[in-house]
Amino acid sequence: MKKKKLGSSTSFVHGKEKEIICHDMRKYVWQNYDFFHDDPVLNCNLPGMPRVITMAGSRPIEFEKHGNDILLHSENFNLTRVIHMEEDELDGDIESTPLGYSRGHWNGDTLIITTTHISWPLFELPPLYGIPQSEEMKIIEQFTLIDNELVYDLSLIHI
Secondary structure, three states, X not given: OEEXXXXXXXXXXOOOHHHHXXXXXXXXXHHOOOHHHHOHXXXXXXXXXXXXXXXXXXXXXXXXXEOOEEEXXXXXXXXXXEEEXXXXXXXXXXXXXXXXXXXXXXXXXXXXXEEEOEOOOEEEEOOEEEXXXXXXXXXXXXXXXXXXXXXXXXXXXXX
């Protein structure tokens, strides 16, 4: 059994050393996150996923059909995501970007969007700020219109 120390957090690990060290490192970074110093947006970087949607607040979003795809416009930083609706698109050579690669499909009246290949470094869902995320993050969103109200559901998976 090995002992690893990171900041004030100590873990005893056996076997899955990398996963535990990564967890400790993320916890350490989150606990020491300084919004006014560490937030990439304050350095004029546009936000990525999931921040562009989770911190939109009351700012409007708009869905627009664009050929076979859907464009999701957010007034939060005036960003547009492309939701690829074609099943046969290959994602083997997809480059990671802050907004990631989004693929969508319909399940009845619900638009389900799965986003991968996200290079945005932080997970932010108020009141949680500054939690490091890796490019292995998978975000699953569900948008359902019920009685003229858009219901939003968000699931996060680290793959």
